[in-house]
Every structure is written in C-alpha cells, then in structure tokens.
Amino acid sequence: MNRATFTALTGAIAGMLATRSFAAESPESHATPHGAQRIAMLVYPGMTALDMVAPQLIFAALGNTDVQLVWKDRKTVLSDTGVPIVPTQTFDEVAPGLTVLFAPGSSYPVMNDPKVVAFMQRVGPSAEYVTSVCTGALILGAAGLLRGYRATTHWVFHDVLATLGATPVAERVVVDRNRITGAGVTAGLDFGLRMAAKLRGDDYARMLQLIFEYDPQPPFDAGSKAKAGEKIGRKVRTIFAPALASAKKEAAIARERLTL
C-alpha cells in the first residue's frame, strides 16, 4: 500500500478525508480529522512492535480514523527486538471518548507504572472498545479494565489474567461486550480484522484481507502448544520462565492496588 493507494483507500470510504500522515515534530498536524474515530495505541520501551503494527495498519486503513501511538512523552521507544518507534502523542494529549484503546505486549513493569495506570483508568472507561494483543491484556487487567471479563493473552500467560480478575479463555480473539483481546503476537492480524468487521462491516474487512494478502500459509504447523508438541512447548516455557515470573510479580502488586 503506497501513499496513493492508502489515500485512494481511505478516500474511498464514505467520502471522508483520507487519514493524514503523522509528523512527529509538528503538533498542528495532529489535529483530528473532522469527525474521525480516535484510536489510541499504547507504545512503550520493550514492547513487541508486531503486536501494535499489524492492528495499526488495519485501523489506519479503516479511513476516517485518527490513529495515535501514545506514551508518556515523545522520546523514541525501542521495541524488544530493537525497532525504534516515535510516539505521536503523549498521554496528556489524549481526550476521553476514544473509539478504541489498545495495548500491545510485552513488558511487565509497565503494568504498575503509575502514569500508565492513570492513563488507562482515565480513558479506558469511556472508550467504545478496550482492546489488546498478546500480554497487552495484562496492562488492561492491571488497570482494572478486565475485572469480570473473559479475555485472552499469549498462551504462556493465561493464569496471570485470572490474578487480575479476568476469566482467561484459550481462543484466538475473545470478545466480551466491549473488551476485545487477541492471543500472542501474530493474533494481531485476526484481532485487527475482527475490529475492522465491527467498525466497518464484514465486506470491508474482507477487502482489507485481500489488500494485505492475508492468506496465511505457515511452512510449519506449530502455532499452538498442542500442535508444536511437548518438546518444543517445554523449551518455550523455559525461555519464558523469567518473563512469566516478572508478569506474576506485577500482577500480584496490581491485584493489591486494585483490592481485587
């Protein structure tokens, strides 16, 4: 999708203005397009870029959306694998009444970062949809936004959701009222298409699927614990042991803070 295609795509929708490009330096350019649906996607150091980038592509391609990457400040954040991403808006600049609030994984101290918690609690309750991919669900949960909701997260972290007052569900995308959560990392594509269908209808989502040529053909069939087998599953659990310990520690702190 080049800029012209993107313009044609977004321009095609309901005759609205095409979603404009961001210019990180110029606050003027962040003016919300008239009547646009505002989508705030949390970004932070140590996040998994793919968790955010796949849904961002879909949200931006809905047309008439104002998609912002939000953080405490506009300093470049490094993803877990070293992709430097520049936030486009600070927490203070995000007004309540969002169409979508979104959190990606995968860093756990962020769950109890007072500024993150305050932001999520300020804009979460009025958001039309409160959403996440991967362990972004733990950030929602640590702000009390999943209490009493069914939700999913990366398969290694399901138990941690329960600590945060949610009911973990082993599905690719879990929809419970306006809480929509995706499983690990690559579930962002399936999550994004579900969101596209909710916000623009099934045919629009199908069109985006064809535009992004989402006709998955993984060379192996190892995308779930059951399919990957015992040996690989054990290896992954070992690799994730420190991360799981960190997430559990933060969840316990959040639980006490939230008096769950």
Added chain:
Amino acid sequence: MNRATFTALTGAIAGMLATRSFAAESPESHATPHGAQRIAMLVYPGMTALDMVAPQLIFAALGNTDVQLVWKDRKTVLSDTGVPIVPTQTFDEVAPGLTVLFAPGSSYPVMNDPKVVAFMQRVGPSAEYVTSVCTGALILGAAGLLRGYRATTHWVFHDVLATLGATPVAERVVVDRNRITGAGVTAGLDFGLRMAAKLRGDDYARMLQLIFEYDPQPPFDAGSKAKAGEKIGRKVRTIFAPALASAKKEAAIARERLTL
C-alpha cells in the same frame, strides 16, 4: 516477548551473546556482536511497516544476528499509515558480505532513487540471501537483482516483476537459489519462518512459530483474489490503480537504466 525472554531466547542459541538493543543515538552500541550474522533491512518513507516488522521480529529472534534498519540517513521515516520509525544505520555504514539483504514495499519512486539503487547494487551481489516482502521485490528488481530469477510480490503487481527481468510466480514465498521473496504484506510471517528454517533449522522455526503464537485464524477467507471473489477483487484493483501506474512507470525507467 519481553527483554528478559528475548535475552533468554537469544542467549539459549548456541551460547552466543544475546542480540543487543539498538540505541539510535549511540554509534558505539551498533558494534556488531562478535561473529553475528548481519541483516540489513531497508526502511524508507511510505513503506508498509508490517512488511518489515514481522520479519524483523523473526530475524532478531534468531540470536547471534545483527539486524539493522537502513536508510540514507537516520531521520525518522513515516510508514504509509504513519508509524514513525528511526533508521539504525545509514547505507554508508553497511559493509558488503551481509547474511540477509531485505526490502519491504510499498513506495515506487524509491525503485529509481540513485542512492537506493547504488546501495542495493553495492551490497546485493555479496549477500548470502537477497530478500523481500510485498512490493519490496520491485526494489530488488529495479536494482537488477532479480534478473533471471523466479520471484513473487503483492498480487496486484505481478506483471511489473516481468518488466524487471524476473519470472513472476503466484506463490506465498518463492525461493530461487538465494533470492527469497514473499507475497503481499502479511506474507512476511511465512517468509520469516522460511528464513528461520534456512538459517537455524526446522525445529528452531517451529519454536519461533509457537513463541509468536502463529496459529492463524482469520475471521474471513478472503486473502486471495480467488477467495475474495470478483466484486471485492475489482474494488481492490480500482483502489490500487494509481499505485500500479506508479510502479509500472518506475519499472519502465529501471528497465531502460538496466538495459534489460
């Protein structure tokens, strides 16, 4: 994958040093880990971030890789949908002898940008693998790197590959000797796993598939022209008409330059 997991993962591999994080400001931190396989991923204004971000995650998770996002300078580039990404290395800083050279889509003037062409021609011939996702293949082609090779690209652009001396093949990932090309946008995941298998073996690729929970379950089955149906296909072709015209124009210029 948080930093600890990432470290555990990369640390687990062959006992090598974990791939370190990038610090865009500090050139010292860009020192190549001892013996690491160098991977250079082109980034540029108007690119589709997802084309690059999915393979980047996989390349970084191979461990003992030095993955750089390369451009003319280190100024932030905006993706087509407005994700601001900071390049981590300039063209001048990339020595030949790469393990992987990679190009993402989706802007066409970049095909004939003299600095891009010069860079691709300087480091392409000595790279162990010359690769792309989506219309990144057109950038490879415009540098003469696909002449006589079978290759794929986004489905709308297949004919343009032929103008650049390649043989277009309608497959998700096409491997012809050391040229490995993926189809549109989301094919980056399937491409990335194929690369992981080539560079680290099938079981390693399966492990990454489980870590990234790549068990695709798109809510619709519209990821190819045939599956999406006539009506949606026609709509997408209309949306892409200006982009296709731009790509064809640039391919004609490149063809003349390359004396194909």
